[in-house]
Amino acid sequence: MKTSRTSRILTTITSYGMTIFFLIPVYILINLSIRPESDQTPAFIPSSHATFDHFIQAWNGSPLPGAIITSVLVTAMSCLAVLALATMAAYPLARSTGRLSSVTFFAFMIGLLLPFQVALVPLYVQMRDLGLLGSVWPLVIIYPGVQLPFTIFLLTTFIRTSVPEEFEEAAQIDGCGPIRTLWHIVVPLLRPALGTCLILNSVSIWNDFFTPLIYLAGSDQVTIPMAIYQYVGQYVSNWPLIFASLIISMAPILGLYLAFQRYVIRGFAGGLKG
């Protein structure tokens, strides 16, 4: 199809214009964080003598270094748990046609809508009684539970639509039990869907703030959003310092995103379309 030259140029200009518009906040973020305190020029003008002092100060003075490790551990453990549990749950749910199985599936789907806040208070009291408040264990227990409905939904749909049943039947004829069939036949075929789930779950667990805010309050074992929250509270309006810490906190996930952006975007779109 022929597109006229003018309209093509117009689309390009609009697209770039919009993107630049989207980038303005990021530009301010970076510019302010490298500006020395003495520099009082407005945030829109590039700093004349850039410095990385704020980054060093933020790195040394904040709980961020430890928080990054905590966040990595929490995200990894939770993702592993949710993927393992969801795969084991999704396979029978996708294949069985029994009444019990559809009831179970429906129960999981209600969880997609249920806000976590409903479960918040009773869980808080339980965790308090178990003496787990202030440690990362409540998070590692809660995240898999919260993320399960969505993950099961994605995996079940994927198994139903894209994993051919013939392979499993063939495996059964060759003497494979259900568990070996799952592990050797279904899981390898599930890989793209598992990738999508991994990406979506890691991003939401990594960035979650509400859960640690409740269960880690007053603790020194914090995840990244909590560390940022505490740090910002400490340096109320030292914006260059705060912004440096924000950049440090974003760096790991943004780096991963840029490295795998093709998969992230495809996984995101594909997963939600399914």
Next chain:
Amino acid sequence: MVYVYVMVAPSAQGIVRSLTDWSFATPKPSFIGLENYRKGFQGEAGPATYRTIYIAFVVVVAQNVLGLGLALLLHGPVVGRHILRTIIFAPMVVSSLVVGYLFKYIFGPPEVGAVNVILAKLGLAQVDFLGNPTSALWIIIITVIWQFTGSTMVIYLAGLQGVPQELDEAAALDGAGYWKRFWYVTRPLLAPAITINLTIGLIGGLKLFDQIFALTNGGPGNQTQTISTLIYQIFSQFSQYGLAAALAVVLAIFVGILAFIQFAVLRRQERNS
């Protein structure tokens, strides 16, 4: 099992507890019926509920219009469109809390905030964006839109890739203009993407917490409090667990009803087109 432990059992408990006067001061809950719900709606919860729904609707509409527009633009032959997509989607992976703080500075008080500094340079009056309830609400909305338009766009882009080009060309040969082609060819085929975007956007909008917490913390004077932030406040500051649970149930009911209506309506439209 974990699911039962983390979501089902506590949720059921939460619903039961919402009917009691459970709080830090009275650890042994007694049954008080719907008292919490009545109390909640007489206090802050009424306006907060209204506000929550208002924010969710504005965000969903704006995000989808912008997201669809961007998707249509970047679906076309634009040089470097993959890079542009990556950039616009990027805020999505960043923590909402961080985004909240960033915008808190940009729309900061006079003499400090980036926007106010520009206004001063231009000789215009400065505005205390976050100190005024009405503008603060809009700042929250803008922040959320900035963060999630990218994800809306990506879903639309995926939908657009499913529109066969022959169909579009055939319509063009028949003399349909750009808008006509969009409305009669592209839009019906995008229906699933629209359903997903509206549902996700609405549920997300209703549960909004991080951004508000960072930007205004419900202030000034509780004027930007939504259900989520109110639950947190009642829970952590006042330790009225029963009341917090009651509000959470209200939130759950709203999310459920809205999601259900939306899903039913949009599914029907999808089938018709």
